[in-house]
Amino acid sequence: KTRSIVTGTGSFLPERVLTNADLAKIVETSDEWITQRTGIEERHIAGEGEFTSHLALKAARAALESAGRTEADIDLIVLATATPDNTFPATAVAVQDMLGMHHGMAFDMQAVCSGFVYAMATADLFITAGRARRALVIGAETFSRILDWQDRTTCVLFGDGAGAVVLESSEEEDGPQGRGILGSQLRSEGQHKSKLYVDGGPGSTGTVGHLRMEGRDVFRHAVGMVSDVIDGVLSEVGLTPDDIDWFVPHQANKRIIDATARKFGWPDEKVVATIAKHGNTSAASIPLALDVACRDGRISKGDIVMLEAMGGGFTWGAVVVRW
Numbered sequence: 001k002t003r004s005i006v007t008g009t010g011s012f013l014p015e016r017v018l019t020n021a022d023l024a025k026i027v028e029t030s031d032e033w034i035t036q037r038t039g040i041e042e043r044h045i046a047g048e049g050e051f052t053s054h055l056a057l058k059a060a061r062a063a064l065e066s067a068g069r070t071e072a073d074i075d076l077i078v079l080a081t082a083t084p085d086n087t088f089p090a091t092a093v094a095v096q097d098m099l100g101m102h103h104g105m106a107f108d109m110q111a112v113c114s115g116f117v118y119a120m121a122t123a124d125l126f127i128t129a130g131r132a133r134r135a136l137v138i139g140a141e142t143f144s145r146i147l148d149w150q151d152r153t154t155c156v157l158f159g160d161g162a163g164a165v166v167l168e169s170s171e172e173e174d175g176p177q178g179r180g181i182l183g184s185q186l187r188s189e190g191q192h193k194s195k196l197y198v199d200g201g202p203g204s205t206g207t208v209g210h211l212r213m214e215g216r217d218v219f220r221h222a223v224g225m226v227s228d229v230i231d232g233v234l235s236e237v238g239l240t241p242d243d244i245d246w247f248v249p250h251q252a253n254k255r256i257i258d259a260t261a262r263k264f265g266w267p268d269e270k271v272v273a274t275i276a277k278h279g280n281t282s283a284a285s286i287p288l289a290l291d292v293a294c295r296d297g298r299i300s301k302g303d304i305v306m307l308e309a310m311g312g313g314f315t316w317g318a319v320v321v322r323w
Ligand code: ACO
Pocket: 028, 029, 030, 033, 034, 037, 038, 112, 113, 152, 153, 154, 156, 196, 215, 216, 217, 218, 219, 252, 253, 256, 280, 282, 310, 311, 312
């Protein structure tokens, strides 16, 4: 049986750093409020003319290099983003073009903050169905462009960045000890669509619009929803929480991450948390965190890694991978 194994990771953060102290000069807020409520200390902000595709390209190149591959080896690009360069074409084809690729297929995945989990699950289906051999799975966002910088309840939470992994088909990894994506669960519930949305787009104002969120409501649903899919994926693949070596959650709020980890008995040492330095980078947060934890030597070959996210829609999901 074919498995999709992760062979490389990469990430990129824009140069400009915006601290909580910087934000306190823009809106009525404080470092203390932001740190206590969210765990965020600073975030990166894309420069003028620096778009989602540019961040994605740099993360993709780094992932290819770490996998020892080039664009010639890739036949699928799935790019998770809610902040595409243009309404269409997909940002994924912009990346394909900048990589100089003239073969294969590329498309965007729109599941907001759950986008990377959706993209991993989708690329895995293409690979295990024999429709693709090697995929670049990218999460890239420039949320700074859809924030209302006068709304302190949202503008303090988000940052820009990109992360990517190379996912490859392997026939040698079958069986319980085999590497690769072991299982995934995706969910959505559209009745919550107005709790976290952008108030623009071709079907409404015709402008790009701004992110709007009922933060308290999102928070209230978050832990229960992600716990359900983590439970679901664990039982699907026959693992228990103790089998998990690394918990790499979507980085939205430190309190959500901590509460989820506590529920499954995962100590801080098993939790990869980058929220303090990255903020919430939506679909980019998981691959950014993965790249940090792979490069600093925490995640290594054979480790079992639980990825999980929840976002606008609501959408949510979990993927478990033996690295
Ligand atoms: N600085 C100072 N005060 C603030 C700020 C701010 N930046 N923002 C809000 N406040 C005030 C509010 O006005 C409110 O004042 P009031 O009591 O006088 O009305 C008070 O602080 C408390 O506000 P709450 O909204 O109740 O604060 P809460 O503890 O719920 O924290 C937060 C807010 C951080 C947004 C939290 O609800 C949260 O993290 N929610 C989940 C959001 C999330 O994870 N979104 C992303 C998930 S999906 C995705 O990633 C796209």
